[in-house]
Amino acid sequence: MCFTSQFWQLTVAGLAIGSLYALIALGYTLVYGVLQLINFAHSEVFMAGGFGGLFLVRELVGDTAPGGAAAVLITTAGILGGALAGAGTAFVLERTAYRPLRRRGAPRLAYLISAIGASLFLYNLAGKEFGRLAIPMPDIYTSGTVFHIFGARVTTNQLVIAGAALVMLIALDRLVAKTRLGQGIRAVAQDAETASLMGVDINKVITLTFIIGGLLGGAAGFLYGLVFNVQYTMGFIPGVKAFTAAVLGGIGNVRGAVLGGLVLGLVENYGVACASSAYRDIIAFMILVLVLLVRPSGILGERLGRSA
Amino acid sequence: MAMLELQDVHVKYGAVEALKGVTLEVNEGEIVTLLGANGAGKTTTLRTISGLLRPSAGRILFEGRPIDQMPAHEVLGIGVGHVPEGRRVFPRMSVQENLEMGAYQRKGGNKEVMQRVFELFPVLSERKSQEGGTLSGGEQQMLAIGRALMSRPRLILLDEPSMGLAPLIVAKIFEIIAEINDDGTTVLLVEQNAAQALKLAGRGYVLETGSIVMSDDAATLLSDDRVRAAYLGEDIGAA
Numbered sequence: 001m002c003f004t005s006q007f008w009q010l011t012v013a014g015l016a017i018g019s020l021y022a023l024i025a026l027g028y029t030l031v032y033g034v035l036q037l038i039n040f041a042h043s044e045v046f047m048a049g050g051f052g053g054l055f056l057v058r059e060l061v062g063d064t065a066p067g068g069a070a071a072v073l074i075t076t077a078g079i080l081g082g083a084l085a086g087a088g089t090a091f092v093l094e095r096t097a098y099r100p101l102r103r104r105g106a107p108r109l110a111y112l113i114s115a116i117g118a119s120l121f122l123y124n125l126a127g128k129e130f131g132r133l134a135i136p137m138p139d140i141y142t143s144g145t146v147f148h149i150f151g152a153r154v155t156t157n158q159l160v161i162a163g164a165a166l167v168m169l170i171a172l173d174r175l176v177a178k179t180r181l182g183q184g185i186r187a188v189a190q191d192a193e194t195a196s197l198m199g200v201d202i203n204k205v206i207t208l209t210f211i212i213g214g215l216l217g218g219a220a221g222f223l224y225g226l227v228f229n230v231q232y233t234m235g236f237i238p239g240v241k242a243f244t245a246a247v248l249g250g251i252g253n254v255r256g257a258v259l260g261g262l263v264l265g266l267v268e269n270y271g272v273a274c275a276s277s278a279y280r281d282i283i284a285f286m287i288l289v290l291v292l293l294v295r296p297s298g299i300l301g302e303r304l305g306r307s308a
Numbered sequence: 309m310a311m312l313e314l315q316d317v318h319v320k321y322g323a324v325e326a327l328k329g330v331t332l333e334v335n336e337g338e339i340v341t342l343l344g345a346n347g348a349g350k351t352t353t354l355r356t357i358s359g360l361l362r363p364s365a366g367r368i369l370f371e372g373r374p375i376d377q378m379p380a381h382e383v384l385g386i387g388v389g390h391v392p393e394g395r396r397v398f399p400r401m402s403v404q405e406n407l408e409m410g411a412y413q414r415k416g417g418n419k420e421v422m423q424r425v426f427e428l429f430p431v432l433s434e435r436k437s438q439e440g441g442t443l444s445g446g447e448q449q450m451l452a453i454g455r456a457l458m459s460r461p462r463l464i465l466l467d468e469p470s471m472g473l474a475p476l477i478v479a480k481i482f483e484i485i486a487e488i489n490d491d492g493t494t495v496l497l498v499e500q501n502a503a504q505a506l507k508l509a510g511r512g513y514v515l516e517t518g519s520i521v522m523s524d525d526a527a528t529l530l531s532d533d534r535v536r537a538a539y540l541g542e543d544i545g546a547a
Contacts, residue, residue, distance in 0.1 A: 180412070187398055187409050194396040196380040197358060199413035199459060 002274035008152035010269040016158040018265020019165035023220035024242030025249070025257035026172060027090070027213030033189035033252045034209045037108075040115035041093050043239025044122035045086045045214050046221040050230040051130055052085020053078040053222025058138055067142030074140050078226075079164055079219045086218015087211045093118055094210040099203075119235075127232035134229040161223045168216055169258055175212070176254055185209055189252065237281060241268075244288040250298030259299060309372055311336040311494055312357070312388075312463055317366035317376075319349075319356050326352045328518040329366065334463065339485070339495040341505040341526065343539055344515035350498040351393050353515070354465045357496075358390040359383040370463070385413055389461030393468055393498075395452040399441030403432055406440050406451055410458025418458060424491075425454040428484050446477035453484070463494045470501045482508050502539035506530045514539070 003010055024046055031039045057078040066074060097118040101110050141156040148154065176182040184205045187195035196202050221230075224238060245264045249256025264284060271283040291298065310333035319327040327349050334340045344350050355361045357368060359380035368376040375383055384390070389410075398406050407425060411418040426433035429450040435443065440451060449469055456464055466485065470478040482504055489495050499505035506512055506526040514522040514535065522529065529535050 183401075183405060183409065184412065186401065187412075190398045190400055191396055193360060193380075194392060194398070195409070196360070197384060197390045197392060198409045198455070199381045199384040200409075201379070201381045 003270040006152075006273055008150040010273055011266065012149070012152045012154055012158060014266035014269035015262060016161045016265070017268070018245075018262040019162050019169070020220050020224055020238065020261070021242045021245045021264050022258040022261025023165050023168060023216045023223075024238060025246040025261050026169075026254065027217040028243050028246040029249075029252055029254060029257040030185070030209050030213045032246070033254075034185060034192070034206050035098070035102075037098070037111050038115070038243070038251075039093070039098075039210075039213075040112065040239075040243075041097065041118040041122065042090075042213065042217055042242075043235030044119050044126075045089045045093070045217040045235075046224070046239060046242075047123060047126060047232065047235035048089040049082035049086035049218025049221025050225040050234055051126060051221075052218060053082030054135060054137055054225055054230045056081030057140065057222075061138040061140060065139035065142050067140075071140045071142070075160055075164075078137075078140075078222045082222030082225075083215040083219040086216075086221060087214035089122070090210040090214025090217070091207065094207060123232050123235065130232060132232060134231040134234075136229050137225050140226075157226050160226065164219065164223060168219060172212070172216065173254065173258075181205070181208060240288075241281075241284045244284050244291075247296075248287060248291050248298055250300040253298065253300050256298055256300035263299070310334060310369075311371060312496065313367075313369040314353070314357070315367045315369070317353075317356060317363045317368060319352055319361055320364045325364075326518055327356065327363070330515070330518070330520055332513050332520060332523065334494060334496050336462075336494055337489075337492070338511065339489050339497060339509045341497045341499055341502075341509035341512045342515060343499060343502045343505065343512055343529075343535075345538070346500070347517075348515040349518045350515055351467055352518075354390065354467050354496070354498055357383075358388055358465060381413070384459055384461075387460075387462035389456035389459055389464045391452045391456045391464065391466045391469065394471070395445075395448045397440035397443070397448050397451050397455070399439065401440055402437050403440060403443070403451055404436045406455050407432070407458050410455035412459075414459065421458055421460060425457055428457075428487060429454050446473050446481075449473060449477075449481060450484075453481070453488075457488065457493075461493060463496065464488065466495065466497045468498055468500060470499065470504065478504065500539075502535070503530070 027042045027045065028038060031037060057074055060074045060077060097114045098111060101114060144155055146154050146156050146159050176185060184200045187198065187200055188202055188205045192202055241264060245260035246257045248264060249260025264287065267287065268280055268283050272280050312334040314330050314332050317327055317330045318325060330353055342350050342353060352361065356363055359378050363376050367374055370386060370388060398409060407422055411421065431447055432451055432454055443451060469481050485495060486508060497505055497509060506529055509526045512526050512529045513520050
């Protein structure tokens, strides 16, 4: 096979980018779960996280890369900064772009238009305020490579991305399966009206769902910025790919989103080795079209509100 | 003062008026049944009480407090439980989780209530970890009632608990409704199964196309010719 010679190298890269897709995809899938709505402005939540993390890290990093324990702290701060910026953006989005429509019982199409409008507004606002050029993240780590596995080089960035994503994915999975809020989210996803008869404040659950999706998406924005720079348009491609990942795994299905993200990351990297890197984005969207044609419910199926 | 009072309640679906001035009351400790044909407005009445629908006119008081503008989760919070039509158990939650959902607003200690629910419905205890969607119709109805009891309601609204169930199961469910009432919970029961509902209830109301057309003691309604003809399916002429 065309990718066997670099198999491990491609796998490492695929898992790293795939775990980012997974983090973003969870934002789509959680919101879809409670509202049956694709939040197409989620890519801007991700972008806001990129800028939030960048600005915070710029304050913390001096002229030289700090390395060591300081690097760990700064990375954590960057993730938190990105997560908070993402959560704030998601919160405002829900209040301004969706809740007024919900109160009026607007048709589905209105939400889609509102989402696209909000997305255009947000990224143009970011472009105007923060400039339109790509901004690199300051160097945080002194060494680019951490270790080798099966002859494949694992970069510091890849390790940070995969490690942070893993922690957040496990935390989210436990939150949905085990906590009272998680149970409320699942109840709203399965039957919102009955959930309200059980005493669940649906509006509160929806707000918190947007915030959780925003935390994950915003953190992903910062992590993405470590490798690919931060720019006002940075949300678009990862956003659509994460949406693909969510559909691939089964929209509304939390574990499906994670699986879809990882599969997409891997396939994309193997595919690049077989064709050329120019095909990277084409592969992702071919997968989207194929899934929609062949198995629209995704790999794990559309099991809304499923706990495990 | 009645526990629950509906005063001239009107409800509209768009231009259609589903309730045209319903007035009824339920006193503490009673079992009251609301009878009527399909589309008479029975379910609409219950949904309006529990805050899923807003009346366009009229007032609803629970223990003297107006509740007609309250969202559903607050109505539950002040002591009104609702077992919805069609049971509506959460299909992909375990029996245990479904019951926990009933106690969503209660802080801590549900053990005692859950113990009582398992006493009433031993089958739920056996199926604790089974998903709600995999239960039989009768078991789902038991789960729906048990779930509503988890919030320790003072008034419970039951919407057609006998729907689609075998006669033996229906008898069992009605027995348990009596037991719940003995525990001190007031019951407002909507039923198509008029004969059985009137045997259980103390009083009844008859709803026809959005208006209350009759209200009396259950025994009186049970022997009323019009009720017998319309809701008990009896042919009066032949008797």
